[in-house]
Amino acid sequence: xxxxxxxxxxxxxxxxxxxxxxxxxxxxxxxxxxxxxxxxxxxxxxxxxxxxxxxxxxxxxxxxxxxxxxxxxxxxxxxxxxxxxxxxxxxxxxxxxxxxxxxxxxxxxxxxxxxxxxxxxxxxxxxxxxxxxxxxxxxxxxxxxxxxxxxxxxxxxxxxxxxxxxxxxxxxxxxxxxxxxxxxxxxxxxxxxxxxxxxxxxxxxxxxxxxxxxxxxxxxxxxxxxxxxxxxxxxxxxxxxxxxxxxxxxxxxxxxxxxxxxxxxxxxxxxxxxxxxxxxxxxxxxxxxxxxxxxxxxxxxxxxxxxxxxxxxxxxxxxxxxxxxxxxxxxxxxxxxxxxxxxxxxxxxxxxxx
Numbered sequence: 001x002x003x004x005x006x007x008x009x010x011x012x013x014x015x016x017x018x019x020x021x022x023x024x025x026x027x028x029x030x031x032x033x034x035x036x037x038x039x040x041x042x043x044x045x046x047x048x049x050x051x052x053x054x055x056x057x058x059x060x061x062x063x064x065x066x067x068x069x070x071x072x073x074x075x076x077x078x079x080x081x082x083x084x085x086x087x088x089x090x091x092x093x094x095x096x097x098x099x100x101x102x103x104x105x106x107x108x109x110x111x112x113x114x115x116x117x118x119x120x121x122x123x124x125x126x127x128x129x130x131x132x133x134x135x136x137x138x139x140x141x142x143x144x145x146x147x148x149x150x151x152x153x154x155x156x157x158x159x160x161x162x163x164x165x166x167x168x169x170x171x172x173x174x175x176x177x178x179x180x181x182x183x184x185x186x187x188x189x190x191x192x193x194x195x196x197x198x199x200x201x202x203x204x205x206x207x208x209x210x211x212x213x214x215x216x217x218x219x220x221x222x223x224x225x226x227x228x229x230x231x232x233x234x235x236x237x238x239x240x241x242x243x244x245x246x247x248x249x250x251x252x253x254x255x256x257x258x259x260x261x262x263x264x265x266x267x268x269x270x271x272x273x274x275x276x277x278x279x280x281x282x283x284x285x286x287x288x289x290x291x292x293x294x295x296x297x298x299x300x301x302x303x304x305x306x307x308x309x310x311x312x313x314x315x316x317x318x319x320x321x322x323x324x325x326x327x328x329x330x331x332x333x334x335x336x337x338x339x340x341x342x343x344x345x346x347x348x349x350x351x352x353x354x
Contacts, residue, residue, distance in 0.1 A: 027062050034062065042068035053079050060087025070096045072116065081105070085112060092119050094139065101125065110134045115142050117166065122146065129172050133159040140166035149177045157181060158192050165201040168224055174201075176228075178208035193217055198225045200245060207231060214238050216302070221248045223267075230254055237261060239281025239302055244270055259304070277339065279303045284341040287323070289313045292346055301336045308332055318348035 024037040026049060033049035043062045056075075059067055066088035073095045075083075079102050085092065086109025094116035097103060103123045108115075110132040117139035120126065123146040133156035143149075152172045154160050165171050173179055179186045185208050191198065193215040200222035203209060210231040218238050223245030226232065230253045237244070239261045246267040249255060258274050260266060261281040280303065287297040292313035301307060309332055310323055323330045323344040330344055 044069040044071045046071040047074045055082045057084045137164040138170040141169040143172045144169035152177045153180045161198045173206045176207045279339040286343045288345045290346040321347040
C-alpha cells in the first residue's frame with residue numbers, strides 16, 4: 001500500500017534491529033529536518049518534520065548515501081514556493097507534490113527518469129518547470145489542475161518525443177504552455193532526423209508551435225500528439241509514416257491543408273474539416289529530351305524534396321534551355337510539388353553559330 005513506511009524492527013536492549021534491511025531516520029540540514037528511509041544503500045525522502053515552506057533544494061546525499069527517490073506523498077499539501085530536484089534522484093513518487101498550492105517553479109535536474117501519478121497535481125500557481133532529457137515516463141494526471149503554467153523547458157527534442165505520458169494531463173504543456181528548447185521558445189518545431197515515433201500527447205496543446213518539420217525517418221504519430229496546437233497552419237506528413245493516431249491533430253483550429261502519403265492510416269477525427277492532399281511518397285520523374293540525347297531518362301524523387309542535380313542532354317544544332325514542367329522551368333533547387341509520377345520536357349534554342 002502506497003504511502004506507508006514498510007519496515008519492521010525488534011527492540012533488544014534499547015537497540016532497534018531492522019528485520020528487512022530498511023532504516024528510517026531524520027537529518028537536519030540548513031534548518032530543514034528531512035525524514036527518510038534507507039534501503040539497498042540508497043535514500044528515499046519521505047518528507048520533512050513540520051511544514052515545508054519557501055524554496056527547497058533536495059539534497060544529493062544523506063548519511064553519505066545517494067538520495068535516489070522522493071517518496072509517495074512526501075510533500076503533499078506543503079507551502080513550497082520552489083523546488084530543485086537533482087543530484088542523484090531518479091524517481092519522483094506518486095502524489096509527491098500534490099496540492100502544493102504556492103509552488104511556482106520546479107527544476108528537475110538530469111538523472112530523474114520517472115515522475116509518478118499525480119506528482120504535481122493541483123499545483124495551481126506552477127508557472128515554470130524544467131524537464132530533463134533523462135525523463136522517460138510521466139504518470140497519469142501528473143500535472144492535472146496545474147493550469148497557470150507559462151513555460152516548460154526541455155533540452156532534447158528527440159528524448160521528448162519518446163517520453164511515455166500516461167495521459168494528456170501527464171504532459172506539463174497540457175494547458176497551453178509555451179515550450180522552450182535550451183532557453184529558446186519553439187515556434188518552428190523541427191523533429192530531428194532519426195526519430196521514428198512521436199509519442200502520444202507529446203505536444204498536446206502547445207500554443208507556441210506555428211510550424212512542424214518532420215524527418216523522413218518518422219514512421220508513426222501517436223494519438224493526441226498535436227491536439228489543440230492552434231498555431232499550426234499546414235502539415236507535411238513524411239512519406240514513410242504509416243500510422244497517424246486518434247485525434248493526433250484534432251483541435252488545430254488554424255490548420256488549413258495537410259499532405260498525407262498514400263498508404264498512411266489516418267484516424268477519421270484527426271483532420272475533420274481540413275483540406276487533405278494525398279501524395280505518392282516516391283515519384284518517378286521521366287525526362288522527355290524533345291529530340292535530344294540522354295543516357296538516363298527516368299529517376300526517382302520524394303515528394304516535396306528538391307529535384308537535385310539534373311542531367312544535361314545534348315542535341316546537335318541546339319542549345320539546351322532547361323527542363324520544364326507545366327510551362328515552368330525546373331532548377332536543381334525546385335521542390336517536387338507534383339503529387340504523382342510526371343514528365344519533364346527539355347526545351348531548346350537553335351544554335352545560330354553552327
